[in-house]
Amino acid sequence: AREEEEKKEGLIEFYDSFKDMFEFFCKNTTIHGTIRLVCSDSNRMKTAFWTLLLLASFGMLYWQFALMFSQYWAYPVVLTMSMHSEPKMFPAITICNLDPYRFELVSEHLVQLDRMAEESITFLYGINTSASLLHVNEKSIHVKDLSNIGNLSRSSFKLSQNFSLVRMSDRSNRSEKMHSETVGFRLCNATGGNCFYKTYSTGMDAILEWYRFHYMNIMSQLPVIINISDHEEQIEDMVYSCQYDGEPCRPSDYVHFHHPVFGSCYTFNSKGTDSFWTATKPGIPYGLSLILRAEQKDHIPLLSTVAGVKVMIHNHNQTPFLEHEGFDIRPGIATTIGIQQDEVNRLGGNYGKCTTDGSDVNVKLLYNNSYTLQACMHSWFQHIMVRKCGCGYYYYPLPPGAEYCDYNKQPAWGHCFYQLYNRLRNHHLNCFDQCPKPCRESLYKVSVGTAKWPSAKSQDWIRQALRHQNGYNSTSNRRDIAKVTIFYQQLNYQAVNESPLLSENLLLSSMGSQWSLWFGSSVLSVVEMFELLIDTLVLSLLFCYQRFRAKKTLKVAHTPTVPS
Incomplete structure (x- = not known):
C-alpha cells in the first residue's frame, strides 16, 4: 500500500496507456465539459455528442482568435x-x-515684357492697355556687389518670341450652343516636337500664366543670393x-x-x-x-x-x-x-506614415525652417525638376549646384515643367509617399468679419x-x-x-474573454493543455523506445547459435 501511495504522489507520472492519461486529464482539468467525455463513456452517443461539442467549441475559439489577430495586424486606430x-x-x-x-538688373526686361503683354492683349481683344500696364518711371532696386557673380550683363538675356498667345476653338464641345474659345501658348521639347498648347478657358487666366512664365525667365537672371x-x-x-x-x-x-x-x-x-x-x-x-x-x-x-x-x-x-x-x-x-x-x-509606425521632425524622410528639404508637408512636396518637386529638366523652378529654392530655368539656356524647360506639373496634379509623382504628414501639428480654423x-x-x-x-x-x-x-x-x-483600436493589453483581454466564453476556464487551463501535449509527446517517445528495445531483444533471442 505504501508503494502504491508513493507511486501516486510521484513528481513525474508515467501512464500505462494513452487512455489512462486522457481519463486522468478529463477528470482533473479545469476546462469545463471534458469530464463529460469520461463520465458518459458507457453511453457512446453522449460521448460522441460531447466530443463534437468540444471540438466545435475549439473551432469557434480559434476562429475568433484568427479574427482578433487579423484585426490587430491591420493596426486600426x-x-x-x-x-x-x-x-x-x-x-x-x-x-x-x-x-x-523691380531690381535694376532686370528692370529693362520687365518693361519689355509689359510692352509684349500690351501687344498680346491688343491682338487678342483689340483694346489698348498701355496706360495701366507700363511702369517705365518706377524706381528700381539696385543690387550691390555683383562683380564676383559673373557675366550678368543686360544684353545677354532676350525675351523669347516663341510663346505667343493665340486664340483657339474648343473642339471638345461639338454642340454649336456650347461652342467656346480657349487662349494659350505653345510649348515644344528640345527637338521642336511633342508640342502642346497650354490653354485656359478664359483669356485672363492665360495672360496671367503667360506673363508669369516670362517673368520667371527674367528673374532667373538675378543672383541666387541677394542681400x-x-x-x-x-x-x-x-x-x-x-x-x-x-x-x-x-x-x-x-x-x-x-x-x-x-x-x-x-x-x-x-x-x-x-x-x-x-x-x-x-x-x-x-x-x-x-x-x-x-x-x-x-x-x-x-x-x-x-x-x-x-x-x-x-x-x-x-x-x-x-x-x-x-x-x-x-x-x-x-x-x-x-x-x-x-x-x-x-x-506613426505601423499605425500610419508620419514623421516627427523630417529627419527620417528621404527628401532633402530646401527650406531652412522646420518640416511641413508643403515644404517637403515643394522640395521633392524641385529635385525632380532639376533632374528631369536640367534647371530649377524660380519660385522654389535651389539644390546645391543647380540653376534657375532660363529659356535662353534651356529652351524646352517650359515643356518639361508643365508636363511635370500635370503629373503632380494627377498624383503621379508619388509626393505623398515621399512626404508623410507631421506626427504632430497645429491647425488654425478662422472666422472672418x-x-x-x-x-x-x-x-x-x-x-x-x-x-x-x-x-x-x-x-x-x-x-x-x-x-x-x-x-x-x-x-x-x-x-x-x-x-x-486594439493594443496588446486589449488583445490579451479579448483572448481571455473568448477562452472563458467557450470553456469557462483561465490561464491555468491553458497550462494544463500544454502539460497534456508534453505528456503525450513523452509517452509517445517512451512507447517508441519500448518497442525498439522489444524488437532488439526479440532479434537477439532468435539469433541461431553456432556449434563449437
Whole structure:
C-alpha cells in the first residue's frame, strides 16, 4: 500500500496507456465539459455528442482568435478628442504687400515684357492697355556687389518670341450652343516636337500664366543670393500701426523677407519664444491689430490682379506658403479674424506614415525652417525638376549646384515643367509617399468679419492722424489703407489624438474573454493543455523506445547459435 501511495504522489507520472492519461486529464482539468467525455463513456452517443461539442467549441475559439489577430495586424486606430484650456503662444502671422521688387538688373526686361503683354492683349481683344500696364518711371532696386557673380550683363538675356498667345476653338464641345474659345501658348521639347498648347478657358487666366512664365525667365537672371538688407524697406512703409494685447509692437517682433510674387513680407512672432506673445485672454482687444498700407500704384498688374494685402496664419519656425494658404485683405475694409486652434497627434509606425521632425524622410528639404508637408512636396518637386529638366523652378529654392530655368539656356524647360506639373496634379509623382504628414501639428480654423473702414464720418481725422504720424499722403477714399485684427476666439483648444483600436493589453483581454466564453476556464487551463501535449509527446517517445528495445531483444533471442 505504501508503494502504491508513493507511486501516486510521484513528481513525474508515467501512464500505462494513452487512455489512462486522457481519463486522468478529463477528470482533473479545469476546462469545463471534458469530464463529460469520461463520465458518459458507457453511453457512446453522449460521448460522441460531447466530443463534437468540444471540438466545435475549439473551432469557434480559434476562429475568433484568427479574427482578433487579423484585426490587430491591420493596426486600426481610433480618434479621441479632448478639450484643453491654458495660456498659449500666439501663432506666427505673415503679411505681404503684393508689390515685388523691380531690381535694376532686370528692370529693362520687365518693361519689355509689359510692352509684349500690351501687344498680346491688343491682338487678342483689340483694346489698348498701355496706360495701366507700363511702369517705365518706377524706381528700381539696385543690387550691390555683383562683380564676383559673373557675366550678368543686360544684353545677354532676350525675351523669347516663341510663346505667343493665340486664340483657339474648343473642339471638345461639338454642340454649336456650347461652342467656346480657349487662349494659350505653345510649348515644344528640345527637338521642336511633342508640342502642346497650354490653354485656359478664359483669356485672363492665360495672360496671367503667360506673363508669369516670362517673368520667371527674367528673374532667373538675378543672383541666387541677394542681400535684401542692402535695400530693405522700413516696416513703417507698409505697417502704419501695430499693437498686440494693447501694447505697441517692437522691432524684435518681426522679420522681413522678399517674395518674388507677393513682394515685401513681414512675419510677426516667427520663432514663438518671446513671452510677449503669450495669449492669456481671448477676444479682439487682446489680439494683433494692424493698420496697413494697401496702395496699388506700384503693383505689377499682370503678376497680381488682387488689390490689398496677403495674410497667412501659420505655426512658428515654418515657411509660409502664401499661394496655398494665404488670404487677401481688402483695402478700405476693417477685417477681424478669429482663430481657433486644433492640435492633431498621429501615431506613426505601423499605425500610419508620419514623421516627427523630417529627419527620417528621404527628401532633402530646401527650406531652412522646420518640416511641413508643403515644404517637403515643394522640395521633392524641385529635385525632380532639376533632374528631369536640367534647371530649377524660380519660385522654389535651389539644390546645391543647380540653376534657375532660363529659356535662353534651356529652351524646352517650359515643356518639361508643365508636363511635370500635370503629373503632380494627377498624383503621379508619388509626393505623398515621399512626404508623410507631421506626427504632430497645429491647425488654425478662422472666422472672418468685415466692415467698411474708415467710415465716412471718421475718415478725415483718421487720414490726418496717419499723415501726421507716418507721412501718409494719399487723397483717395479708403482705397489705400486697410485694418486687420487677428485674435483668439477662445483659449481652449481641441486635441485630436490617434490611439490603437486594439493594443496588446486589449488583445490579451479579448483572448481571455473568448477562452472563458467557450470553456469557462483561465490561464491555468491553458497550462494544463500544454502539460497534456508534453505528456503525450513523452509517452509517445517512451512507447517508441519500448518497442525498439522489444524488437532488439526479440532479434537477439532468435539469433541461431553456432556449434563449437
